[in-house]
Amino acid sequence: MGKSLGLRKNPAKDEREQAFKQAALKLFSAKGYHKTTMSEIAMEAGFGKGTLYWYWKSKEELYFALVEESHNEFMGLVSEAAEREGSALEKLYWLGNEVVDLHYRHRDYTKLSWKMRAEELEAFSPQYVEKLRRNSSEIKEKLEELIAQGIEEELLPQVDPYYMACMLLGLIEGMEIQWLEDSDSFDLRKAMNMVVRISSLFLDNAREAAGKG
Amino acid sequence: MGKSLGLRKNPAKDEREQAFKQAALKLFSAKGYHKTTMSEIAMEAGFGKGTLYWYWKSKEELYFALVEESHNEFMGLVSEAAEREGSALEKLYWLGNEVVDLHYRHRDYTKLSWKMRAEELEAFSPQYVEKLRRNSSEIKEKLEELIAQGIEEELLPQVDPYYMACMLLGLIEGMEIQWLEDSDSFDLRKAMNMVVRISSLFLDNAREAAGKG
DNA sequence: AGAATAAGACCGACCGGTTGGTCTAAAGGA
């Protein structure tokens, strides 16, 4: 009896998962969720479909693993910004620059997230949708805190922090779109620099005007 | 061959086409292109699938007819703004308000366009893609002209007009996204008012500072 | 060490369901 308990670890597991994720990222970001098939992903990774399903439970799970990674990377930056030393304004400018870097480094992730935003969420399993919603709120909340801090420090004008957070997020995401659609004529880095330059100009003038008023 | 005189028109033709377009708009905007079926559209319009295909050559054609209508409506506003009396700034503020109205009036169109933006265009017929690209450029060009005018009139600071146009478009589209995703807590009209208020504050201060410098 | 055996990684044919598009026949109108 007994029988060996020889559980075996798969030495190639990480390697495989990485290969599948990379293939999936490439295809999902290029063609979107629905137009990418599991066979394609498997083939792109150099394996059969059955093997892909050995490592991933479903298409949905694979997809959301990527979406989650993308979110985490962005969220990491926002958290790091919040924890930095300095004024809220300095934090926001730092964040802006880092976000641009991130997008340049991981253009595929940006494209994936962007396509995901246009998918009809109702078609996915509730647990994933819920997760997404939480992620989105998390970012907005952190951003809102930063802006509230800036208002407290009198570096930003008295505006509704929540709206300001949404608008800031909107501006960044909107610029991402322009960049994704035509990277040759629209340089995201240059655009971000313009935003920062104009913002500081505005805020300086506003403080000066307020000081005189 | 036949149709020599093209007479004998179907009196119900316009009515049918409208019914199908309305049904398609409702479903496409709610579920996206891929998850909407032609049978559903036909049923929603109150006809059989065969009838739908009597009026429309393909799913693609029907979809792009809607996308184009949406685009035309937006483009119409931009053109109207450009032709108005007044300064570039007045035109831009007017445009901002009208755009918000348009979105409130035709939320479905907004949602449809938005979903379309995330589709991979390569999957559609080249003629449609070309048309879309032209439309998009047209809007950016018109916006760029308006901004250039504003700079000439010294109402706007000296910035690259093309970049400014992209950023403005990005801001608006980004705010649309926030609004589409959570209309309850983010009121597009209120956000636009904030943008206008902050902009004029900024521009007033900048001109004042420049005047003193 | 070398054979035997167990674990599990891998494959791709296949299945059930779906969907864009077609075909044919009936209904309606002039």
Add this chain to the structure above:
DNA sequence: TCCTTTAGACCAACCGGTCGGTCTTATTCT
């Protein structure tokens, strides 16, 4: 009667996911 319009059964292609089976490799036995 003849042409237009309508309906929905039907078809072929596609796709996510499964399954039986094979092949590789680590472990155990002698």
